[in-house]
Amino acid sequence: MTLTAGALAEVETTAVVGDRHEAADGVVVLTLRGDLPPWEPGAHVDLVTPEGPRQYSLCGDPADEGVWRIGVLREPDGRGGSAFVHDELLPGATVRVRGPRNHFPLLPSPSYLFIAGGIGITPLLPMIDAAGADWRLVYGGRTRTSMAFLDALQPDPRVTVAPQDETGLLDLDALLGEPRADTLVYCCGPEPLLAAVEERCASWPAGSLRVERFAPKPVAGASTSFEVELTQSGVTLTVPADRSILDVVEEAGVTVLSSCSEGTCGTCETAVLDGEIDHRDSVLTTDEQSEGDCMMICVSRASCARLVLDL
Ligand code: FES
Structure with missing residues (x-):
């Protein structure tokens, strides 16, 4: 189907x-x-x-x-x-x-740095196979026995295995302290690791870092009411401060696919035809968010009075 x-x-x-x-x-x-x-x-x-x-x-x-x-x-x-x-x-x-679905695609680059924390190794494995010759993987975890796929990875000299109980937290300053224009950084793992990597990569060229989240990142900011105009359906709806666009649209009988309802999976991605978006998802990169042409309607909102959606 x-x-x-x-x-x-x-x-x-x-x-x-x-x-x-x-x-x-x-x-x-x-x-x-x-x-x-x-x-x-x-x-x-x-x-x-x-x-x-x-x-x-x-x-x-x-x-x-x-x-x-x-x-x-x-x-x-x-x-x-x-x-x-x-x-x-x-x-x-x-x-x-x-x-x-793929919101974490492997983009072409002369060189890659992969950073995995725990089960965050999973999306990086097929990337490593597809990355060509110039890559490095730094893989952290609580203990060696909690880290999957070590047997396949460890023989490769491009892999650094860093169990926390043996070597402490990953040395991100050493890894990311020097921005490199020829390298894309891919990171997947728990939120503290992702946040720390995002902080270090803030001084790297735009678009250097891609992360994959399975839990929503913390979002600050109050929610207010706004309108959504649905061009395909021909209706305009009010989204109250305490409800999501997805809720309101579904209640009006408009079918939209959704899955996580927390901004991490990308299923509810919706094209935006007009209006300013208050992005609150954990899927789109900063660059993708700033393009302003799509949004995750399960969590993201408007930072204007009316959004026009292709629904
Ligand atoms: S349903 Fe998963 S991002 Fe909206």
Whole structure:
């Protein structure tokens, strides 16, 4: 089935769990098979769990047709999605999946610096395979036994493995202190790592850093009421201060695809035809946000009286 919302199209289908193994403490790697569409490094997919859709990065080989591979960390304090994957998705089980989506594409560059924290290694694995010769990976984690895929990575001299209990926090000042015009930095991991890398890269050339978030970044600022004009539907709606555009649009009967509802997955991306956007998502880069032609309507708002949306 192909679903559409705004300018996006994606597939929803059923996948069967194939191979499955423990890749590190609390990390299981699953191979999903089925009529699954192709994907590119950086892509993520939704697994539709009883707790709602959950996003996982693909970490296999894009040339493997009809195969998606994911690595999932059990999160005891999470919302139940990872427990479902760990406890229920045994070989032979089926699961509804959606995607793929890619807001973390590998762009051409003479050189790459990949920085991974914990399970954030997953989207970087296929990137490394596609990056060519000039790359470096710095991979941090709590302990060596909590870090997945070490066996495959460690023999490569371009990989630095840095378990926190052995070497402390990653030395980001040494890694990023000197801006380099020929290098793109890709980072995925927990929020403190992403925030620290963003801070160090603020002095790098624009567009040097790309990050992938699975939890929303903190957003400051009060919310106010505004109007949205939906050109395809021919209606204008009021978005109150305490509701999202997505809520209001869906309540009016306009179908929009959504998944995370917290600004991290990119599913609800909507084209903006006019108006000033108050971007609150964790998907678009600063450059993409400043272009002002699209927004994630589950969290982002207007910084003007009226937004005109292509819905
Ligand atoms: S639904 Fe995930 S970004 Fe809006």
